[in-house]
């Protein structure tokens with residue numbers, strides 16, 4: 018369900034005439050000789066994926082709606098299983114029964130000042146051949162909304178973020194006892210009902226604003242790629258970030274008959290108030306009937322109405338009931354045993370379930386994964402023997418909230434903790450630039466892979482295209498300098514929103530998340546119009562970026578599986594942690610400055626003086642200026658980390674230069690230790706109030722959802738004004754970093770022995 022924001026590519030630069038060419042220096046983690054062999058196999062591999070196959074896989078898998086528990090979801094799992102087997106892989110399906118609600122009653126009507134009944138229906142379109150599969154389509158709804166029947170005045174709350182409620186306070190408006198209407202985007206959708214409920218609202222509507230993914234941006238479907246007036250974004254609102262993803266009835270352990278299930282009322286991740294997504298066609302009459310103050314400038318959208326905030330006089334009746342059934346999720350798992358270190362695993366996954374036909378989300382990522390598996394099957398027949406064990410997974414139940422991957426990770430938690438070296442995820446794919454996210458110990462590695470992949474449009478390497486695009490979009494001379502001079506492009510830290518979450522955040526497995534995108538706008542996310550017709554008219558319709566994703570992820574899998582020494586690099590990691598430490602100090606300083614300034618303005622009478630008596634506002638409350646925090650433990654740990662990382666890098670370079678031809682030197686103990694490096698960044702007790710999350714460097718934000726909070730316990734401590742907790746967490750993070758530095762130091766010493 019990953020959703021990349023469209024980024025406009027501005028190519029004002031003249032592209033250099035030098036064509037893309039691979040590199041000959043030995044790969045990191047390889048000897049000169051093993052590197053040559055690896056490059057030969059990888060080159061063969063990259064020649065195999067075919068756009069025509071990707072198109073066929075997508076066409077087949079998107080032919081009918083295939084949400085969790087549907088007949089075609091099961092058929093797709095079996096079809097994928099048959100393909101894995103046909104390609105010579107040892108494969109099976111693992112099934113888990115999980116709570117998956119589907120709609121029974123959906124009523125939304127305006128009862129005053131005029132009557133209006135919302136349509137809640139996406140119509141079939143004649144040109145779009147799968148849009149008429151009504152009997153198999155899930156209606157428009159938000160999964161894991163609680164049942165409810167409420168009638169109340171409506172309030173418009175912008176994107177429904179905590180800061181939007183601070184603005185409402187300034188306008189003197191409370192949502193207590195009201196139903197709120199929020200715009201989609203700018204936070205994960207489940208944050209909207211969560212924050213609304215915290216402010217006393219009794220119901221929540223979320224609509225797709227035309228300014229964000231409708232006609233303000235481009236023509237609407239089917240004339241263009243954007244959301245039409247009836248298009249609705251389905252999606253999960255499970256409060257996974259405050260509790261855990263996966264089956265809400267079996268938090269932290271596998272959903273199986275042997276384990277007790279919570280009752281629904283005990284499940285923490287179900288919403289507190291009923292919530293329903295709607296189209297802008299259905300939202301417009303409701304918004305148009307609001308009075309009260311005008312919405313702040315930046316809240317107003319692209320509908321031809323004055324955007325008032327309310328409350329009322331629009332009063333709405335929202336009634337929702339769901340079938341709270343257990344449904345099976347079918348994960349398809351294929352295994353290629355390792356020939357040198359079968360007990361070290363590289364896991365690669367993308368989900369196969371969708372909200373409806375799901376051509377873009379997820380099949381544009383599933384198809385490349387299948388093509389990788391086919392290509393690896395061919396290489397095996399030609400004599401390629403991966404060193405480590407490779408596991409390919411097509412997950413089910415990602416859309417409701419990472420059900421299939423989370424249950425699988427929980428079912429195999431002990432083995433994964435022991436054996437899994439890296440997890441590589443994708444989730445959908447479009448046309449444009451490579452997006453690289455992941456653990457920063459893999460930053461150097463994935464930069465190396467990106468240098469070896471050809472961009473289908475420019476014929477530069479995808480790395481070089483990304484670098485030049487970064488330079489074009491840099492906001493300052495300093496940024497441009499870094500893009501030009503830093504050896505590796507920085508990769509994004511991972512939040513959540515797709516299947517890597519259990520691997521990275523719960524089990525502490527080093528992770529990568531890959532995909533292409535940014536050149537095309539889209540407004541069909543989680544609607545019935547995300548289908549083969551849309552994808553083959555408005556996205557990567559010649560599937561060349563699908564091939565690039567196969568090449569990128571498949572090369573990564575091979576290079577990790579075959580390396581003599583796992584190619585983790587800790588210099589980029591240490592540099593990143595240093596940056597995060599500085600960011601946190603700045604966050605605190607900015608907050609101190611902001612609150613001091615506001616208190617000063619309150620003393621000066623600024624708010625009374627600038628008040629417009631005809632549009633009255635309320636002055637913000639006086640706040641305590643945040644105290645100083647002691648960052649010294651983290652700063653000391655970062656220095657230690659930097660020294661050990663540099664030591665390890667030197668020790669490896671020295672070692673690599675001495676590695677001979679075929680002599681097999683065993684790095685087993687070293688690799689076992691390196692596998693542990695990401696685990697060291699976790700803590701068994703987990704994060705405060707959400708113990709399922711164990712990673713101290715990366716986590717989804719409690720109030721941002723998919724968006725990452727780096728060093729989450731310290732950052733959220735500052736953001737949420739829990740300063741004493743932030744101070745304690747600095748110590749806990751520093752301890753993890755010290756342990757990490759000790760592991761890296763001992764790895765360096767192993768290389769020097």
Ligand SMILES: [Zn+2]
Pocket residue numbers: 018019368378379415444445
């Ligand atoms: Zn997806």
